[in-house]
Amino acid sequence: MDQPEVTPKVLRSFGFLMGGVLSVVTLVFAYKELPKVASVLAVIASCFILFALVAPSMLKKVxxxxxxxxxxxxxxxxxxxxxxMFLSVFSVFHFFLILLRKDFLKRKLNPSAESYWEKREIKDVSVERYEKQY
Incomplete structure (x- = not known):
């Protein structure tokens, strides 16, 4: 996937976002009375915000x-x-088709049939048909 150009503005935005999210997580851990984890996260959040303010280029590798x-x-x-989605949608759809005994692909074999060829209806072959295809 093509990455957009990494500019100082993008890095600054990244630093503020990471610092803000880590600050919220810090508050959650502080509320849960886990001071060691909260203090480590607070330091990391502070570093992100500080680098975003002072030197956003330091955040490029991160x-x-x-x-x-x-x-x-x-x-x-x-x-x-x-x-x-494939398993849920198509499996349920297939299950209902089995219950309703529908065979849209006409896969059921008919031993008494001479051929499985289906005649196509010949449509109008005029030039106007090709001018407005849709």
Whole structure:
């Protein structure tokens, strides 16, 4: 996937976002009375915010690593969600077709049939038909 250009503005935004989210997580851990975890997260959040303010270019490696991690997680999630949708939607649809005894693909074999060929209806072959295809 093509990455947008990493500008100082993007890095600054990333630093503020990570610092803000980590600050909220710090407050949650402080509320749960886990001071060691909260203090470590507070230091990390402060570093993100400080680098975003003073030197956003220092966040470039962290940003690129985070984006690569996001691509891996996104790829996994996409496969998981699409697989779940396929299994749930198409399996349920297939189950109902079996219950209703529908065979849209005409896969049922007929031993008495001479051929499985289906005659097509011949449509109009005029030039006007090709001018307005849709």
């Amino acid at each position: 940003y690129s690593g985070w984006m690569k991690f996001g691509e891996v997680v996104g790829s996994f999630n996409a496969k998981l969600i699409l697989g779940f």
